[in-house]
Structures are given as structure tokens and as C-alpha cells.
Amino acid sequence: MHATKDPAKSITVALIGNPNTGKSTLFNSLAGVRQHVGNYPGATVEKKIGQFTIAGQPFDLVDLPGTYSLAPRSPDEMVTVDALLGRLAEEPAPDVVVCVLDASRLQQNLYLFSQVLELGRPTVLVLNKMDLAEAQGTSVDVAGLSSRLGVPVVAMQAHRKLGLETLRQTIQQAVEQPARAGESPFPEVFRREVADLQAALKPAAAESLPRYLIERLLLDSGGWLEQAGLPGVDNGAMQQVRQARARLAEAGYPVPAVEAMARYDWAARTLDGLVKTSETPSRSGSDRLDGILMHRFWGSLIFALLMTLVFQAIFIGAEPLMEGIEDGIGWLGQRLDYVLPEGVLRSLLQDGVLAGVGAVLVFLPQILILFVFIAVLEDCGYMARAAYLMDRLMSRIGLSGKSFIPLLSSFACAIPGIMAARVIEDRRDRLTTMLIAPLMTCGARLPVYTLLIAAFIPAHRVLGGWIGLQGLTLLAMYVLGLLVAVLAAFVLKRTLLRGETPPFLMELPSYQWPSPATVVRRVSENGWSFLRGAGTLIFTVSVLVWAAAYFPRDPAVEAEVRSGYAPQIEALQQRAVELAEGGEDGDSAARVELEQERAELKATISRHVAGAYMEHSYLARAGRVIEPAVEPLGWDWRIGCAVIASFPAREVVVSTLGVIYHLGEGQDERSESLRDTLRGATWPGTDRRVFNIPVALSLMVFYALCAQCAATLAIMRHETGTWRWPLLTFTYMTVLAYAGAWLTYHIGMQF
Amino acid sequence: MKKTVHDLIPLRCLTPGQMAQIGAIVGDPNQAHRLAELGLRHGAEIEMVRGGSPCVLRMGGQQLCFRHTAGLDVLVRPAGAL
Numbered sequence: 019m020h021a022t023k024d025p026a027k028s029i030t031v032a033l034i035g036n037p038n039t040g041k042s043t044l045f046n047s048l049a050g051v052r053q054h055v056g057n058y059p060g061a062t063v064e065k066k067i068g069q070f071t072i073a074g075q076p077f078d079l080v081d082l083p084g085t086y087s088l089a090p091r092s093p094d095e096m097v098t099v100d101a102l103l104g105r106l107a108e109e110p111a112p113d114v115v116v117c118v119l120d121a122s123r124l125q126q127n128l129y130l131f132s133q134v135l136e137l138g139r140p141t142v143l144v145l146n147k148m149d150l151a152e153a154q155g156t157s158v159d160v161a162g163l164s165s166r167l168g169v170p171v172v173a174m175q176a177h178r179k180l181g182l183e184t185l186r187q188t189i190q191q192a193v194e195q196p197a198r199a200g201e202s203p204f205p206e207v208f209r210r211e212v213a214d215l216q217a218a219l220k221p222a223a224a225e226s227l228p229r230y231l232i233e234r235l236l237l238d239s240g241g242w243l244e245q246a247g248l249p250g251v252d253n254g255a256m257q258q259v260r261q262a263r264a265r266l267a268e269a270g271y272p273v274p275a276v277e278a279m280a281r282y283d284w285a286a287r288t289l290d291g292l293v294k295t296s297e298t299p300s301r302s303g304s305d306r307l308d309g310i311l312m313h314r315f316w317g318s319l320i321f322a323l324l325m326t327l328v329f330q331a332i333f334i335g336a337e338p339l340m341e342g343i344e345d346g347i348g349w350l351g352q353r354l355d356y357v358l359p360e361g362v363l364r365s366l367l368q369d370g371v372l373a374g375v376g377a378v379l380v381f382l383p384q385i386l387i388l389f390v391f392i393a394v395l396e397d398c399g400y401m402a403r404a405a406y407l408m409d410r411l412m413s414r415i416g417l418s419g420k421s422f423i424p425l426l427s428s429f430a431c432a433i434p435g436i437m438a439a440r441v442i443e444d445r446r447d448r449l450t451t452m453l454i455a456p457l458m459t460c461g462a463r464l465p466v467y468t469l470l471i472a473a474f475i476p477a478h479r480v481l482g483g484w485i486g487l488q489g490l491t492l493l494a495m496y497v498l499g500l501l502v503a504v505l506a507a508f509v510l511k512r513t514l515l516r517g518e519t520p521p522f523l524m525e526l527p528s529y530q531w532p533s534p535a536t537v538v539r540r541v542s543e544n545g546w547s548f549l550r551g552a553g554t555l556i557f558t559v560s561v562l563v564w565a566a567a568y569f570p571r572d573p574a575v576e577a578e579v580r581s582g583y584a585p586q587i588e589a590l591q592q593r594a595v596e597l598a599e600g601g602e603d604g605d606s607a608a609r610v611e612l613e614q615e616r617a618e619l620k621a622t623i624s625r626h627v628a629g630a631y632m633e634h635s636y637l638a639r640a641g642r643v644i645e646p647a648v649e650p651l652g653w654d655w656r657i658g659c660a661v662i663a664s665f666p667a668r669e670v671v672v673s674t675l676g677v678i679y680h681l682g683e684g685q686d687e688r689s690e691s692l693r694d695t696l697r698g699a700t701w702p703g704t705d706r707r708v709f710n711i712p713v714a715l716s717l718m719v720f721y722a723l724c725a726q727c728a729a730t731l732a733i734m735r736h737e738t739g740t741w742r743w744p745l746l747t748f749t750y751m752t753v754l755a756y757a758g759a760w761l762t763y764h765i766g767m768q769f
Numbered sequence: 770m771k772k773t774v775h776d777l778i779p780l781r782c783l784t785p786g787q788m789a790q791i792g793a794i795v796g797d798p799n800q801a802h803r804l805a806e807l808g809l810r811h812g813a814e815i816e817m818v819r820g821g822s823p824c825v826l827r828m829g830g831q832q833l834c835f836r837h838t839a840g841l842d843v844l845v846r847p848a849g850a851l
Binding site for chain 1: 809821825835838
């Protein structure tokens with residue numbers, strides 16, 4: 019994907035701006051298809067880099083996350099500031115910073131720009147959405163603004179690619195300009211305190227802190243930055259900072275309020291006489307649309323219909339695609355039967371590698387479909403309205419309206435749900451949402467529920483015949499997941515993810531037609547991100563579980579099973595001999611019957627061989643090791659074993675139960691024989707049944723609450739950049755699942 | 770024109786369509802600073818578009834969705850009271 023370029027000669031351009039300024043559209047227009055996504059170490063921020071050339075000169079374009087302010091309060095926000103200041107290891111400082119402003123909200127957007135100016139990098143101001151500003155009756159004197167700021171200003175309509183060529187030329191010229199320390203908008207007394215602090219910190223620090231970070235340190239009375247490990251910032255330094263804050267408060271410039279005062283004053287001074295606004299802004303089409311879409315009743319109804327459509331599309335629309343993938347993988351596996359002899363290699367390729375690839379690919383349809391909807395809804399501006407509508411509900415459990423769509427999507431599959439949680443800016447809300455998303459009843463739990471409900475829950479009708487008991491049980495599992503999720507969110511927000519809730523203030527962007535290019539790019543980015551981030555891990559786990567179920571593969575196991583069938587084989591052979599002795603005119607019907615019996619016996623033996631191998635596998639040993647732990651739940655070692663095997667994906671429990679109960683491979687939840695076998699299974703050496711209703715319910719409750727899904731944990735690792743959160747999720751969900759299953763079993767046994 | 774603190778009412782008391790100027794944001798200064806970064810600050814002119822919680826405000830060509838949180842009070846001076 020990379021063009022051959024001399025990295026020493028490549029020029030780095032950073033792109034920054036408020037959300038909803040059209041920054042991403044601009045990034046895509048400049049970089050085209052020459053872009054890739056990475057991660058900043060230790061942060062959940064995606065690093066988007068695009069490449070373009072102007073007159074043979076290569077440029078690297080770094081897209082920084084949209085933000086209203088460069089005031090770091092979390093590692094993610096710090097990454098943006100560090101990237102702009104060139105403080106990241108192995109990342110060059112940007113040669114040019116392009117700051118995108120929405121012309122229709124110029125004064126507000128100048129807040130961020132005044133921070134960018136202070137970084138002292140060569141800067142280009144892009145005045146985007148000029149058409150929207152004009153439609154709202156605002157006109158801007160672009161040349162006047164440029165000369166007053168001393169910075170090149172480019173007026174643009176990025177979605178129409180108007181002004182793109184001018185921007186390219188301006189960027190190229192800006193590189194030549196010397197970097198100058200931006201003028202500070204702060205009052206004199208504040209600037210003096212900053213200069214004093216800088217002088218005081220200098221000897222202690224190996225690298226001297228840029229002025230901007232000293233300002234931030236002084237302004238950050240919330241206390242995040244002092245713990246961020248800045249060089250030279252120790253207790254002594256913080257003592258001086260606190261003294262400086264006290265002096266500033268005394269002088270009538272309390273931190274952090276002084277920043278908003280200073281920057282907005284500066285913005286007002288800068289725009290004075292350059293911006294004309296017509297007195298009566300007309301009620302726009304956007305407002306009329308909001309009258310319906312944000313209406314308490316009609317808006318909610320439209321949202322509910324829309325979500326039904328999204329949900330149906332993920333749940334049902336993805337089904338044929340997922341089946342297609344599974345069929346394709348299955349077909350490839352069958353081909354291997356002809357190509358390879360039976361043995362470890364064939365088994366590895368069929369049940370390890372192909373199953374692993376299938377386990378990864380099978381999630382793609384749901385991810386892609388969900389992100390088509392999300393990208394369209396986001397790009398047209400509806401997403402913020404949806405968050406508004408759902409905020410009243412979600413704020414009751416301590417989250418905001420932005421958590422609704424990720425959680426709803428998790429009812430189809432937690433993986434796209436967790437990926438969709440990226441839109442939540444607040445870190446605590448985002449983590450809480452990701453941590454409770456796997457409790458939503460996803461599609462992979464359905465096979466487990468279907469099998470167990472059909473096998474053990476009587477098809478009675480209750481409540482006057484209106485509702486079937488089986489359906490009610492399924493509903494109960496959905497409700498259980500939801501209730502526990504609400505409780506988990508409640509607890510998480512009060513313990514691990516405790517902290518002051520920032521005020522919820524969200525911009526509602528103007529409606530616009532979604533751009534197909536943006537949608538396609540968003541969707542493909544998310545698809546790749548999943549394959550890259552979680553695919554390898556899901557694959558690895560699948561292969562490992564295959565190995566555990568396959569090895570040690572002692573041939574004596576097979577020989578023993580076969581010797582157990584020796585009398586039957588002998589009897590069949592005897593009858594064959596008798597038939598042959600009967601002469602040429604022997605009964606052909608008897609011959610056919612004999613052949614059938616022979617085939618049936620062969621199939622029975624091979625099922626028993628597969629079952630016996632499974633019983634002697636490492637997986638079974640693990641199942642026996644954990645048997646004392648699962649016995650209180652009413653399970654035997656075989657159920658324990660199937661639960662372990664389902665770690666790559668929950669639905670695997672069904673096919674594992676099939677093998678372990680000697681039904682051979684390829685059993686699914688609709689299989690009658692699997693149901694019958696489960697009903698008839700007994701504890702070894704007794705005629706006590708393994709399964710009864712309490713055991714089935716306990717297994718269902720376990721699956722409702724457990725995190726037996728490697729893919730979910732892998733994507734969580736990818737999205738948070740650390741193993742901490744997936745491990746926590748696995749632990750808390752497994753504990754809950756165990757406790758829930760135990761309670762269910764013991765309460766159930768009372769009846 | 771006399772402006773006293775008595776003119777100030779909580780933001781949530783505005784009715785849809787009513788214009789006002791933000792008179793004070795009372796509470797944790799760090800929280801207030803976050804609001805200021807998005808433009809919700811002392812002196813800003815707003816119009817209540819939709820009441821309730823969360824409410825929708827119009828402010829300088831943009832619309833904002835705002836939920837009242839405990840420990841932070843936005844006090845406004847309704848346009849009629851100026």
C-alpha cells in the first residue's frame with residue numbers, strides 16, 4: 019500500500035478540528051485510498067494515516083480524533099496533544115497542523131484553534147462548510163481573518179471537494195514558513211506565572227516541557243495531568259503550581275475559568291468586524307425535521323421502527339451470509355476427505371484451521387451490516403438525535419444515550435456492539451458499555467437455549483394458554499441477561515469505574531445526505547479492524563481447543579472400542595458366509611439387509627471411536643479435573659468438558675455434546691437424536707439421569723451470564739489496548755454465571 | 770437596566786422558544802470548564818428548543834443536547850427580564 023518514498027523527506031501534516039466539522043471528509047478527499055489505520059500504544063485512539071503527494075513531494079497526513087479542546091484529562095486525550103507536540107516516540111512532530119473549523123460556528127470553533135496556535139507549529143486554518151454558513155446568513159471576510167491571524171486561511175466545502183487544490187498548495191507553502199510560538203491569549207499575570215514555572219521546572223527535567231504543557235499543568239485543577247508522568251513534575255513542582263493557582267485566583271483569574279474567558283475574548287476580538295450575520299436566521303429544514311425526529315412520541319416511534327429494521331438486518335439478514343460462510347467452510351472440509359488420508363493433518367485442517375477461519379469469518383456479515391447502518395445514521399446526523407431520545411432511559415443506569423445502540427447491537431452479537439462503543443467519548447461510559455455488552459443475549463446463545471428448551475422444558479401452555487412455557491423460558495433468559503447487565507452497570511459505575519460524571523453536553527449536527535464514500539470507508543475500516551485485531555486470536559483459540567480435543571490420540575483407545583464390537587462383527591461375517599454358502603440364488607433381500615447392517619455397525623463403531631477418543635483427550639481430562647467444581651451445578655464431567663470446548667464460541671457446546679455423547683460429529687440444536695440422548699444420559703455406573711429440568715436450566719443460566727466467547731474478549735482487548743478489561747469481564751461474568759447456575763440448580767431441586 | 774442575581778432562574782425553568790443569557794454556572798469549576806469548552810458559558814445567548822431532561826438548546830448556529838447533572842447549576846437570565 020505504501021508508495022516507495024524516502025521517509026526522511028516525507029512531510030507530516032496533522033489534521034485536527036471539532037467533531038462535525040467535516041474533518042474526516044477532508045481527510046478522505048486528501049488521502050483517497052492511500053490510508054491505513056493503526057493504534058497508538060497504550061491508548062484506545064486509532065491512528066489514521068493517509069498519504070498524498072504534491073508535485074512529487076510525499077506527505078503523511080495524520081487524522082487526529084475530533085475534539086472541542088486540547089485539555090487532556092485521559093490517556094486518549096493526551097495522545098492527541100503529544101502527537102501535535104511531537105512528544106510520541108517514533109512519531110515525528112507534524113511539520114504543518116491543519117485545523118478544520120466550521121464556518122457556521124466560527125466563534126465557538128476558534129476556541130480549539132487558539133489552543134492549536136499556541137503549539138507553535140506552522141498552521142493552516144480550513145474554513146469548512148462555507149455554504150452552510152451562507153445559508154444561515156453568515157459571511158466571513160476570509161482575507162481579513164488570514165491577515166489578522168497571520169495564518170493562511172482556506173475557505174472550503176469539503177463534501178463538494180471545493181477548495182481542495184488551494185488547500186494542497188497552502189499546505190505546501192506552509193512547510194516553508196518558520197515555526198513561531200503562537201501568541202498567548204492569556205492575561206499578562208497568567209503568562210508571567212507560566213514563564214516562572216517554566217524556568218523553575220527546567221533544571222529538573224531532562225527535556226524541557228513545552229510552554230503549552232506548562233499552561234495546561236497550571237490550568238488542570240482536576241489533577242489528571244500531574245499524575246501523567248510529565249518530566250520534572252514532582253511534589254515540589256506541584257507545590258509551586260498550587261501556589262501560582264492561588265495567586266491567580268487572588269488576582270481575579272481563577273483556574274480553569276480563566277482559560278474560557280481568555281480564549282473566547284480572543285475569539286471575539288479576532289472576529290470583530292470580519293463576520294456579518296443577518297439578524298433573522300430562518301427556521302431551517304433541519305429544524306422542521308427535528309420537530310418530528312426528536313418528538314417525544316413520533317421521534318421515539320420512528321427510532322423504534324428504525325432499530326427494529328437494524329436488528330432484523332443484523333439478525334436475519336446476516337443469516338444467509340453466515341450460513342454461506344459455514345457451508346463454504348464445510349464444503350472445503352469435505353474436499354479434504356478426498357485429498358488427505360485420515361489422520362492428524364486432516365483433522366487439524368478440518369477441525370482446527372478451517373473451523374478457526376470459519377469462527378472468524380462468520381462474524382463479518384453482522385459487523386458489516388451493523389456498521390453500514392451506523393455509518394449512514396452517523397453521517398447524516400441522526401445518531402446524536404437517537405442518543406438524545408435514549409438518554410432519559412440510559413441515564414437511569416448511569417450511562418448516556420450514546421450507549422444504547424452498542425448495547426442493542428449486542429443482542430445480535432457482542433462483537434459489533436463493542437466496536438460500536440467507540441462513539442462514546444466518555445471513557446468510563448465506554449468501558450462500562452463494553453463490559454456489560456456480552457451480557458446481552460446474542461445469537462450464539464440461541465442454539466444452546468433451543469436445544470435444551472426443546473429437550474427438557476415441557477411444551478405446556480401457561481397463563482390461560484396464551485404463552486407457551488418454552489417461549490417463556492427463552493424470554494426469561496433474555497430478561498436475565500438484561501437485568502444482570504443493568505446491575506453490573508450500576509455496580510461498575512460505583513466501584514471500578516467510579517468518578518465524577520461529566521456533564522452530558524452533546525452537539526446536534528445539522529442533517530446532511532450521507533456520503534457513500536464515507537460509509538464504504540467506515541464499514542471496510544471496521545471489517546479490517548476486526549480481522550486484524552481479533553481474527554488471529556479467535557483462530558488461535560480454535561486451533562488450541564481442537565488440539566486439546568484431539569490429542570493424545572492413543573491408538574489403544576480405538577482398538578479397545580473395536581474389540582468390544584468383535585462379537586457383532588463376527589456374527590455379521592458368519593451370516594455373510596452362510597449367505598455365500600446358500601449359493602448363487604441366495605436371497606438378494608437378505609444380502610441387502612446384511613449390507614445395511616454392516617454399514618450401520620460401521621457408523622456406530624466410528625461414533626463410539628470418536629466418543630472414546632474425546633473421553634481420553636486432554637479436553638476430557640480437563641473436564642474431569644473440573645468435575646468437582648461443576649458437580650454442585652448438577653453437571654457431569656461431559657458437560658464441563660463441552661463448556662470448556664465452547665470457549666472459542668458458545669454454540670460449539672452443542673456439537674461437542676454431540677461427539678461426547680457418541681452421536682458423532684455434525685449434531686445441531688434441531689437434532690432429535692441429540693435431544694433423546696441428552697434425556698437418556700446417565701451418571702457413569704448408575705442409572706441416575708444426568709439431565710433433568712434443574713440441570714438444563716442451570717446450564718442455560720450459565721450460558722446466559724458467562725463470557726465463553728474468545729472473540730468477544732479478543733475484540734475487547736483490541737478496543738481497550740490492554741488485557742485488563744477482557745480479563746475482568748471474563749472473571750466477573752464467570753463468577754456470576756457459576757453463582758447463577760448454582761442457585762438455579764439448587765432452587766430447581768427443591769420442587 | 771438593573772441586573773441583579775434575582776433575575777437569574779435555573780435553565781430548566783425556561784419554556785421552549787424562550788431566549789435567555791447564561792448568567793452563571795454554579796458548581797465544580799472543572800465541570801463548568803468542560804461546558805465552557807463547548808460554548809456553554811457565562812454570557813452566552815441561548816434559546817430553549819426542547820425542555821425536559823435532557824433538553825435541547827440553540828446557541829450561535831448550533832444545537833446542543835444538555836442533561837442537568839447533580840452538583841452543577843446553569844442559571845440564566847430570560848430575555849424578557851433584561
